[in-house]
Amino acid sequence: MLTDISIPSLFVLYFTIYIYYRYDRVITFEGEPGVECNALTPVGLETGFNRFLTQLRVTLRRDPTNFRPRINKKNSALDRKQKAADQYFLLTEDE
Numbered sequence: 640m641l642t643d644i645s646i647p648s649l650f651v652l653y654f655t656i657y658i659y660y661r662y663d664r665v666i667t668f669e670g671e672p673g674v675e676c677n678a679l680t681p682v683g684l685e686t687g688f689n690r691f692l693t694q695l696r697v698t699l700r701r702d703p704t705n706f707r708p709r710i711n712k713k714n715s716a717l718d719r720k721q722k723a724a725d726q727y728f729l730l731t732e733d734e
Contacts, residue, residue: 654711662684663683663684664680665683665684666678670723673716685728688728689726693725693727697710697711697727698718698721698722698726698728699727699728700717700721700729701730
């Protein structure tokens with residue numbers, strides 16, 4: 640059974656690969672789906688992904704072997720560490 644968070648998570652993982660290599664700026668949207676929406680100004684890729692992933696409460700890192708994005712397991716050590724540092728989108732391990 641799919642939960643509310645699983646569909647956006649799949650979306651993030653699939654499209655992050657494409658967006659990461661194709662674009663250097665993104666536009667994020669905030670609001671309540673189907674009710675109200677605000678488009679924010681274009682920002683850098685890392686800032687935009689951090690905004691988006693903060694709303695989903697999902698942390699993402701790059702795999703050190705193949706550099707593809709990976710979603711951290713909920714409440715894992717990496718998940719807690721990234722949330723504490725407010726880094727939902729981690730480009731490198733040393734950040």
